[in-house]
Amino acid sequence: MKVACEMKKKLFLIILSIPLTILLIIALFAAIYYGSDFVGRIQNDKKLTNYFIETGNIPEKEMIVVKNTHGSSWGIEFYPSDFSKSVTTKTDYENWKKWVEEKGKLFNGEKLRDKKYLEDPKNCEFVYCASYTVTTTYLSYGFLVSGEVSFDKEFIQQHFAYLPKDKILYGFGVK
16 A cells, blocks of 8 residues: 555656646746847847948937847847847937928838827837848948838938948948
8 A cells, every 4th residue: 555655756746847847948938048148149140230320421429329229130040140120219209200391201101190209219210120040140331211222322322411431332231
């Protein structure tokens, strides 16, 4: 009777340990993934900020972060392979806001429904974006207008306050 009771306890522990082991393995993989994403964002945030300063000629004090550095991966990688960051500038924001107030519409053609929309600089339609691909160490730089990539050099020169150095193509370029 005592042996049967001990066998039941051992069987119960074995049965209980299998799902716990599986949960621990899943938790370990999640911790590795999210931990490396967090570390990658921290490491690459400064790299992208410096890229805006050095390549885009944007003073750091002028930058307004539209979208913080975030990672993305393709496939089943554990570590995000691409990091990107989007900023506008105080000057671009003020120019955009003035233009929208005068025209009563956004650059994408939509009518301005509420003036409160203009109070948040993250709504600015003139955005500089930079991305970094870890595996190839490829840095790219570009301009977004109303969320769309702009390759129009004349438009960029007319509407963006800070223009990149000559070695960078308009639209997207490589360092």
